Amino acid sequence: MNVITSRSLTKTHLLRTQTRRYATISSSGPSPSLTTHTLGPFQVFDRETKRKQRDRAAYKNGGASSRTVDYVRDEIADRMMERLEDIKRKFSTIVDLGSCSGHFAKLLDPSTTRKCIMIDSSHGALHRDPDSEFEVEVKRIHADEENLLQVINPNTQEAIVSCLSLHWVNDLPGILIQIKEALQPDGLFLGAMFGGETLFELRTALQLAEVEREGGISPHVSPMTDTRDVSNLLGRAGFTLLTVDIDEVKVNYPSMWELMDDLRDMGESNAVLGRRHIIHRDTLAAASAIYKELHGNEDGTIPATFQVIFMIGWKPAPTQPKPLERGSGKTNLKDVL
Amino acid sequence: MTPTGTIQTTKPLKRLAVHATTTCAEQASAYGKCILATYTDVRRDICKEEFDKFGRCLHEAMKRKW
Numbered sequence: 298m299n300v301i302t303s304r305s306l307t308k309t310h311l312l313r314t315q316t317r318r319y320a321t322i323s324s325s326g327p328s329p330s331l332t333t334h335t336l337g338p339f340q341v342f343d344r345e346t347k348r349k350q351r352d353r354a355a356y357k358n359g360g361a362s363s364r365t366v367d368y369v370r371d372e373i374a375d376r377m378m379e380r381l382e383d384i385k386r387k388f389s390t391i392v393d394l395g396s397c398s399g400h401f402a403k404l405l406d407p408s409t410t411r412k413c414i415m416i417d418s419s420h421g422a423l424h425r426d427p428d429s430e431f432e433v434e435v436k437r438i439h440a441d442e443e444n445l446l447q448v449i450n451p452n453t454q455e456a457i458v459s460c461l462s463l464h465w466v467n468d469l470p471g472i473l474i475q476i477k478e479a480l481q482p483d484g485l486f487l488g489a490m491f492g493g494e495t496l497f498e499l500r501t502a503l504q505l506a507e508v509e510r511e512g513g514i515s516p517h518v519s520p521m522t523d524t525r526d527v528s529n530l531l532g533r534a535g536f537t538l539l540t541v542d543i544d545e546v547k548v549n550y551p552s553m554w555e556l557m558d559d560l561r562d563m564g565e566s567n568a569v570l571g572r573r574h575i576i577h578r579d580t581l582a583a584a585s586a587i588y589k590e591l592h593g594n595e596d597g598t599i600p601a602t603f604q605v606i607f608m609i610g611w612k613p614a615p616t617q618p619k620p621l622e623r624g625s626g627k628t629n630l631k632d633v634l
Numbered sequence: 635m636t637p638t639g640t641i642q643t644t645k646p647l648k649r650l651a652v653h654a655t656t657t658c659a660e661q662a663s664a665y666g667k668c669i670l671a672t673y674t675d676v677r678r679d680i681c682k683e684e685f686d687k688f689g690r691c692l693h694e695a696m697k698r699k700w
Contacts, residue, residue, distance in 0.1 A: 505669055509676050509677070509678060509681055510685070512677075512678035554655065578647075586669075587666050587670075589663070589666055590663060590667055591669070591670055
């Protein structure tokens, strides 16, 4: 595959068909492992690049840059914790899949949780913050989130959580099945992932700029899962008693440039397979102007939307409450209401 | 907003960012408005005139071609 590095090549490569590239494996870094859980058709993201981006972000300025941009993850972790607190249960261990530097694990309360196992593919992010910042005991496992069952045995976990990591997983149906397998019967899965509306302002601004300046578009913002699909995916993976809801975090930035800087420091730069490796400066300047005019706030700042899908699912167990058979009700709802 | 005269940053992209949002804000806005007026049917170079002005301003501010 061609990796476009020279600016003069851009225009000629721009109109190449992008369709075939999705199915290929990127030439940068070792090829993603093709295990039984990650088969070819599900390859959308370049996991190796993503790992490097996140390591780089976590190590930059000794972690200071990364800490500055914790605001989105901290906010979402907090909202996810509210959902965990609604579950009246004590856990001896919780697995945090794609824990990053432990935004969620730091909020765990020792009175309900004894230990947290953090799994992340980025060594830098995983070890960014010392153990003293956590109230519960933590264990760190440096492993690829896509291969959960390689580090966790089936039927062993009481609860698995995942906060803002699943949007970089290639095989989403596969990872949900792995999570269900790793859980004990009646085990809990609580997850938060970015939904399809995330960064729609940036996506549209870049697309309009590319079309108008260069005459074609290429993916700069990841394809993200639609809210409607999530409950289907959870059901398909075999979870029961599903709860799916969405929430939004809007952040205002002085301009598109600060937004892009922050995304990079979060380790959330583009890692779509077959992406263009550069954006022409004309296009960037154009996108910045379009972003401001199309989406800008009255005070001159620009908003960025982070849509989050929260999901709760349980591994089936005979002890769980089940719906009664259809037509077996004896009370007329009219009498109750 | 930082006045242009005091900008010490050396990274070209940072300078581009500053000029695109402050020095050439007026031209940027004109270009953005042109796109806004046609965004349901954007084609290549549909706002070329506006962008050329914006681009010229950026080139002058950056003091070089890129």
